[in-house]
Amino acid sequence: MKLNGAQIFVESLKKEGVKVIFGLPGGVVLKIFDVLYDYKDPEVILTRHEQGAMHMAEGYAKATGKAGVVLVTSGPGMTNTVTGLADASMDSVPLVVFTGQVSTSLIGNDAFQEADNVGISRPCTKYNYLVKDVNDLAQTIKEAFYIATTGRPGPVLVDIPKDVSMNQTEFNYPEKVYIRGYNPTYEGHKWQIKQAAEAILKAKRPILYVGGGTVFSNAFEELREFAEMTQIPVDMTLMALGSFPGTHPLSLGMLGMHGSYTSNMAIHHSDLIIAVGSRFDDRVTGKVSEFAPHAKIIHIDIDPTSIQKIMNVDIPIVGDVKCVLKELNQHLRASLDGRRKEELKPWWNQLEEWKKKNPLTYKQNKDQKIKPPYLIDRLYELTHDQNPIVSTDVGQHQMWAAQFFKLDHPRTWLTSGGLGTMGFGFPAALGAQRAFPGRLVLSIVGDGSFQMNLQEMATAMDYHLPVKVAIVNNGYHGMVRQWQDLFYNSRYSSSFLGQHPDYVKLADAYGAVGLRATKPEEVDGVIKEALKIDKPVLIDFQVDPYENCYPMIPAGGANNEMIMEDPPELRKKEKDKAGMKKAGNGEKEGVLTA
Amino acid sequence: MEHIISVMVENKFGVLSRVAGLFSGRGFNIDSLSVGPTIDPTVSMMTLVTRGDDRIVEQIIKQLNKLIDVIKVIDLSEGAFVARETVLIKISAKGEDRAEALRITDIFRARVVDSTPATYTIEVTGDTNKIEAIINLLKPLGIKDLVRTGRIAIAREEIKTAVQDKPQDKKRFGT
Ligand SMILES: Cc1ncc(C[n+]2csc(CCOP(=O)(O)OP(=O)(O)O)c2C)c(N)n1
Numbered sequence: 001m002k003l004n005g006a007q008i009f010v011e012s013l014k015k016e017g018v019k020v021i022f023g024l025p026g027g028v029v030l031k032i033f034d035v036l037y038d039y040k041d042p043e044v045i046l047t048r049h050e051q052g053a054m055h056m057a058e059g060y061a062k063a064t065g066k067a068g069v070v071l072v073t074s075g076p077g078m079t080n081t082v083t084g085l086a087d088a089s090m091d092s093v094p095l096v097v098f099t100g101q102v103s104t105s106l107i108g109n110d111a112f113q114e115a116d117n118v119g120i121s122r123p124c125t126k127y128n129y130l131v132k133d134v135n136d137l138a139q140t141i142k143e144a145f146y147i148a149t150t151g152r153p154g155p156v157l158v159d160i161p162k163d164v165s166m167n168q169t170e171f172n173y174p175e176k177v178y179i180r181g182y183n184p185t186y187e188g189h190k191w192q193i194k195q196a197a198e199a200i201l202k203a204k205r206p207i208l209y210v211g212g213g214t215v216f217s218n219a220f221e222e223l224r225e226f227a228e229m230t231q232i233p234v235d236m237t238l239m240a241l242g243s244f245p246g247t248h249p250l251s252l253g254m255l256g257m258h259g260s261y262t263s264n265m266a267i268h269h270s271d272l273i274i275a276v277g278s279r280f281d282d283r284v285t286g287k288v289s290e291f292a293p294h295a296k297i298i299h300i301d302i303d304p305t306s307i308q309k310i311m312n313v314d315i316p317i318v319g320d321v322k323c324v325l326k327e328l329n330q331h332l333r334a335s336l337d338g339r340r341k342e343e344l345k346p347w348w349n350q351l352e353e354w355k356k357k358n359p360l361t362y363k364q365n366k367d368q369k370i371k372p373p374y375l376i377d378r379l380y381e382l383t384h385d386q387n388p389i390v391s392t393d394v395g396q397h398q399m400w401a402a403q404f405f406k407l408d409h410p411r412t413w414l415t416s417g418g419l420g421t422m423g424f425g426f427p428a429a430l431g432a433q434r435a436f437p438g439r440l441v442l443s444i445v446g447d448g449s450f451q452m453n454l455q456e457m458a459t460a461m462d463y464h465l466p467v468k469v470a471i472v473n474n475g476y477h478g479m480v481r482q483w484q485d486l487f488y489n490s491r492y493s494s495s496f497l498g499q500h501p502d503y504v505k506l507a508d509a510y511g512a513v514g515l516r517a518t519k520p521e522e523v524d525g526v527i528k529e530a531l532k533i534d535k536p537v538l539i540d541f542q543v544d545p546y547e548n549c550y551p552m553i554p555a556g557g558a559n560n561e562m563i564m565e566d567p568p569e570l571r572k573k574e575k576d577k578a579g580m581k582k583a584g585n586g587e588k589e590g591v592l593t594a
Numbered sequence: 595m596e597h598i599i600s601v602m603v604e605n606k607f608g609v610l611s612r613v614a615g616l617f618s619g620r621g622f623n624i625d626s627l628s629v630g631p632t633i634d635p636t637v638s639m640m641t642l643v644t645r646g647d648d649r650i651v652e653q654i655i656k657q658l659n660k661l662i663d664v665i666k667v668i669d670l671s672e673g674a675f676v677a678r679e680t681v682l683i684k685i686s687a688k689g690e691d692r693a694e695a696l697r698i699t700d701i702f703r704a705r706v707v708d709s710t711p712a713t714y715t716i717e718v719t720g721d722t723n724k725i726e727a728i729i730n731l732l733k734p735l736g737i738k739d740l741v742r743t744g745r746i747a748i749a750r751e752e753i754k755t756a757v758q759d760k761p762q763d764k765k766r767f768g769t
């Protein structure tokens with residue numbers, strides 16, 4: 001039987017097991033939306049902005065490991081997806097994004113709502129297609145899902161002209177794909193793995209430097225076995241949080257610009273770095289020429305271009321993290337004995353000393369405004385037993401969440417790392433909530449970031465996605481203000497946001513629930529109240545506007561040169577500004593070791 | 595150091611812009627690029643001339659390999675190879691200059707492929723040295739126009755790496 005392109009599109013998605021499509025219609029994709037109207041599965045989630053659809057699909061993909069699917073129209077529909085495409089490229093998120101295109105006969109004529117979708121998206125996709133003939137549609141969709149989800153995952157865009165969605169052909173969904181130029185390497189090189197095992201057994205100050213690749217390859221068990229067997233401490237990147245239990249005694253927490261003191265000191269002084277699915281990003285290495293000066297490097301990554309790009313690597317292993325760790329574990333299991341723990345004792349003594357010297361900590365006095373890390377700590381304490389999925393936006397609140405919200409489970413952390421996309425957090429949480437309707441999904445957002453995609457409140461209401469949004473409301477682009485404090489003499493050029501909108505009224509306007517806390521003692525109460533409500537909840541946490549996030553490695557600094565607190569000059573200035581009283585009695589100190 | 599890289603690609607639209615976009619997007623140098631069909635109609639061959647230190651050239655090769663439409667990448671500079679370029683040079687040639695132009699053409703085993711009362715168009719094929727040399731000699735006569743193909747190159751011995759071996763490329767192991 002012959003089907004038209006729109007029917008082929010939907011049937012192909014069914015073959016791929018797609019349950020949800022995030023999207024927004026327009027002229028050239030109306031045929032496809034018309035066909036979708038008859039289907040319950042896949043379900044279309046109508047978003048209020050295409051960028052919202054993209055981040056929802058990313059949240060869905062990160063939480064499930066499956067490809068997120070987006071369908072938008074040509075021209076502005078497509079251009080609104082660009083931020084999401086770039087974000088997904090940087091953070092290796094599997095997406096298949098379908099964009100409408102003007103009819104093939106009009107392409108190139110500056111037709112109404114025409115854009116060069118393939119040209120615009122080329123540098124921010126893993127691959128992209130323009131389908132010029134309905135006979136190629138099924139094959140293209142098959143390839144798109146295959147490319148998006150295999151190797152190093154990433155976004156794939158498929159551009160479908162209007163006439164292609166209307167034309168008819170026989171529907172045959174291919175069983176297999178073969179792309180001769182695309183053969184990701186999964187198994188690591190045996191000899192290299194053997195070399196790595198030997199180096200690991202000899203190292204005196206080894207460190208695991210774990211990245212997002214560990215999450216995508218589902219290597220949690222292998223990583224845990226590896227770390228426990230070898231007793232090697234674990235540093236995680238922002239993207240890796242949750243891939244190794246944050247509360248595990250071997251975890252040193254996050255490393256990098258706002259990483260824990262111990263994690264950064266550990267990598268700086270190590271003699272062997274085992275980089276697993278990480279890519280030596282500049283937010284991790286700081287000044288490359290001074291990064292880990294004494295260390296040999298083993299680098300395991302599925303993407304050959306990540307290896308030897310920034311650092312000279314001694315033992316490169318191209319392969320899937322899970323496969324390689326499995327094999328490495330086999331080698332080590334055969335050669336490890338009880339002595340190893342003894343041998344690493346001096347290293348662990350050193351690490352414990354660092355932990356004691358500078359634990360991750362905050363001070364919250366009850367007369368003070370809410371300190372953001374206190375807020376995150378309370379969110380953590382009151383929800384972690386429910387194993388929530390946590391999303392963040394970009395800025396100070398993101399770094400505090402990374403520091404203080406300890407995640408013990410993989411795929412529970414949704415954050416924009418490589419691109420640092422403000423506005424990511426809220427829609428990403430909605431996507432994850434759609435994937436896991438029964439689970440607690442927390443979205444820790446900045447007041448600046450949240451306002452970039454708050455229109456999706458309507459989507460949350462429409463589809464009953466009861467995400468709990470904690471707005472860390474400091475009235476500033478806080479991270480910008482922090483840099484201005486430290487490097488621009490506290491000249492707050494364009495970083496002040498003030499207190500609009502009234503988030504409680506905003507929630508109300510959408511039919512959601514708005515709550516507010518302005519004092520530390522109110523924090524627990526509103527969190528508990530929010531958790532009881534089966535609706536989207538916006539909580540306006542009005543926090544200390546001048547709190548800065550530490551430790552901090554200034555851009556271009558070395559990892560052992562962390563700033564641990566506000567410089568004295570600044571401390572005085574800020575106290576004056578905040579009009580805060582001297583720390584009095586009732587001071588509550590939270591000390592979290594990491 | 596200069597590297598000549600052969601890139602075997604799918605003969606599809608958009609492939610050239612993927613390769614060119616890779617170089618511009620990542621700030622790699624590209625001295626010349628030539629593309630043509632091969633005996634297999636589904637495959638085109640690109641010859642790229644680029645420069646950079648070892649780390650950069652390694653990245654270039656890996657990034658090219660990563661492109662899905664790239665089937666095989668060979669850094670010809672790692673072995674013996676033959677490289678050629680063709681140039682068409684239109685010079686003004688009047689009076690006594692005509693004889694001088696022909697003499698130079700002869701010495702370089704070049705050919706006059708077109709002639710008008712006031713010009714000669716000369717075709718030369720050779721390596722970079724030869725081409726630079728003839729251009730320098732013709733300059734005093736007045737070069738009106740010049741078009742170069744960019745270099746194409748081929749390995750002297752049969753390259754062992756088979757097409758399917760893309761992921762086995764030794765550069766990927768850094769060994
Ligand atoms: C789309 C986008 N624009 C600009 C920036 C630059 N930027 C980084 S953090 C930040 C401030 C974020 O403010 P907010 O969301 O309130 O978070 P806070 O730092 O206050 O916690 C800005 C403007 C960005 N990352 N993304």
Ligand SMILES: [Mg+2]
Pocket residue numbers: 395446447448472473474475476477478
């Ligand atoms: Mg803010």
